[in-house]
Amino acid sequence: VGMVFQRxxxxxxxxxxxxxAAVELGDDEVAELLRRVGLDESFAPRRAADLSGGEAQRMCLARALTTRPSVLLADEPTSGLDPDAAEVLEALxxxxxxxxxxxxxxxxxxxxAQRLGDRRLTLGLPDEEPDR
Structure with missing residues (x-):
């Protein structure tokens, strides 16, 4: 199981x-994971603490994918991303x-949720009552 938190x-x-952190990866594997989440391989040597919020979120998603999880839990992974970066993660x-x-x-x-979910669960009260 992989997990990506909102923050x-x-x-x-x-x-x-x-x-x-979890598995040994060669430079080519690191570069491929970064590309999958929309980051250039030039990010590999950068200090993680220096990344923007969106860059850090994509790095965390890449880190979650290193173990090739059969289940990925994602808690609002695009909430801090610009629309283009969010689109990359949705496509992934x-x-x-x-x-x-x-x-x-x-x-x-x-x-x-409509774009991504083949099954959806809505919790809480709806914003609007449907027309009757």
């Missing part, structure tokens, strides 16, 4: 160090699901 938690060290979530990874994606964005 990214970077480990000390470089981006590459973060990706290598769809690809992961197509490849057999179960993705549990929590969001307050109903349109995003």
């Amino acid at each position: 990214p938690v970077a480990f000390p060290g470089s981006v590459a160090d973060n990706l290598r 979530a769809r690809r992961l699901a197509d490849q057999g990874t179960s993705v549990l994606w929590v969001t307050h964005d109903r349109a995003q």
